Every structure is written in structure tokens, then in C-alpha cells.
Amino acid sequence: MTTAQFIVVAVAVFSAAFVQVIAGFGFALLAMPIMTLSIPVRTAVVVSSLLGILTTAWQAVHLRSKADRPVGVRLALGAFVGMPLGLVILNVVSDRNLRLTLGIAVLVATALLARRLSLA
Incomplete structure (x- = not known):
């Protein structure tokens, strides 16, 4: 990994962690698109997943008394249903198509949030 790649990943991780701690969600939504500017999608998925687990675990421990258990x-x-499917897709789909799909997913999520729509 070059220094420039490391800086891009570090900025993505710190920015995403900040948003996650403040808003309670959004680590992967912010980190993934930024990281894929400098590293392969597959690597970004692993980094985002591992670090997302850490930030979410920290929040789960510190905010468990305020959790909405049925939603959780x-x-x-x-x-648990989506992870195995995502792993299969990650191993089968090309890096180019993963980037395209990621871009479309981020745009759709942004549009839904802008219109205050929810899939829940």
C-alpha cells in the first residue's frame, strides 16, 4: 500500500467512525466509497467490515440500555442472512461491477435519505 492509498483509507476510516459515533450508523456507507477510490473493492469490504464491527461493538456496549431490542x-x-449472500457476490462479481453496484447503492440510499423515505 502506498502512502497516498494509506492516507485515503485513513481519512475514510476516521471520517466514517466520526459519523458512526455521532449518528449511530453510516460507517460503511461513508467509508466504502471513499476507500474504493484508492484500494480494490474486495480489500475495502474487509477493512470496512472489520472496523465497522469494532465501532458498532463499542456502541453496543456503551449504549445497550438505550437500545430498541426488537429493531436490533x-x-x-x-x-446474518445478508452476509453469506454478500460473500458469494464478493467472490463472483468483478471489481468493476462491484464498484458500479456500490455507486448505484450509495446514490439510491442518498436519494432515500434526502426524501426522508425509509425501507424499514
């Missing part, structure tokens, strides 16, 4: 259970079930 639904989110966890969705994650």
Missing part, C-alpha cells in the same frame, strides 16, 4: 433483532437477522 430484526437488523441482526437481516445481517
Whole structure:
């Protein structure tokens, strides 16, 4: 990894962690697009996943008394179903198509948030 790549990844991680701690979500939504500017999508997925787990675990421990348990259970079930599917897609789809899909997903999520729509 070059120094420039490291700087891009570090900025992405610190920015995303800041948003995660303030808003309670958004680590991967912010970190992934920025990291993929300098490193391969597959590497960005691993880095984002590992660091996202750390920030989420910290929040879970410190804010557990304020958690909405039914929502947490639904989110966890969705994650357990989605992770194996995501792993298969990560191993089968080309880096170019992963970048395209990531870009479209971020644009759709941004549009939904801008219109205050929810998929929940």
C-alpha cells in the first residue's frame, strides 16, 4: 500500500467512525466509497467490515440500555442472512461491477435519505 492509498483509507476510516459515533450508523456507507477510490473493492469490504464491527461493538456496549431490542433483532437477522449472500457476490462479481453496484447503492440510499423515505 502506498502512502497516498494509506492516507485515503485513513481519512475514510476516521471520517466514517466520526459519523458512526455521532449518528449511530453510516460507517460503511461513508467509508466504502471513499476507500474504493484508492484500494480494490474486495480489500475495502474487509477493512470496512472489520472496523465497522469494532465501532458498532463499542456502541453496543456503551449504549445497550438505550437500545430498541426488537429493531436490533430484526437488523441482526437481516445481517446474518445478508452476509453469506454478500460473500458469494464478493467472490463472483468483478471489481468493476462491484464498484458500479456500490455507486448505484450509495446514490439510491442518498436519494432515500434526502426524501426522508425509509425501507424499514
